[in-house]
């Protein structure tokens with residue numbers, strides 16, 4: 001007979017009943033909901049409103065992220081200078097949505113409206129799962145060189161790609177890295193390494209997805225250029 005291992009549930013400490021009652025009364029919440037909120041550190045009516053009604057204007061400043069100024073400056077230089085860009089992400093959901101986010105936002109800024117996709121200055125690159133595996137491959141860097149790319153934006157990967165970035169540098173190709181994985185002992189020699197898990201990064205939320213880090217790059221870029229964060233929305237600085 002198979003032995004099913006016993007699970008041991010460890011309950012979070014009970015929240016202060018006075019705080020739960022206060023929050024519940026202030027917002028007419030059920031005691032269960034009020035308790036769940038307080039258990040998650042949401043203790044005031046204002047904090048609860050922010051949780052239930054998220055607002056782009058309340059996002060943390062992207063400039064709190066280490067290297068953001070360098071990342072935005074290099075991206076502007078590439079766009080203004082007519083360089084070709086390779087937007088490289090992993091082949092998982094986070095990587096693919098990151099690439100889609102960056103390309104769909106930047107394409108109208110980079111290409112003429114009637115430019116066919118294959119002639120775009122902005123090319124996507126998703127590595128082959130079987131031949132290249134996760135992360136940045138040397139093959140991807142070689143492909144960038146063949147395509148005449150000056151800047152690679154790596155999303156959801158790259159924080160450990162020390163050798164690949166060094167190799168790209170010898171070919172005159174720069175990297176801006178947007179990653180959320182734990183860095184190793186050495187950061188790659190990229191122009192900018194955006195990663196909220198860097199020990200020297202002061203961004204207040206270290207658990208962003210890779211796509212979230214790509215979003216922070218766009219948020220900073222739009223603030224710098226006073227562009228709308230989405231076509232239908234007012235400028236992100238307003």
Ligand SMILES: [Mn+2]
Pocket residue numbers: 094095156180209210
């Ligand atoms: Mn990821």
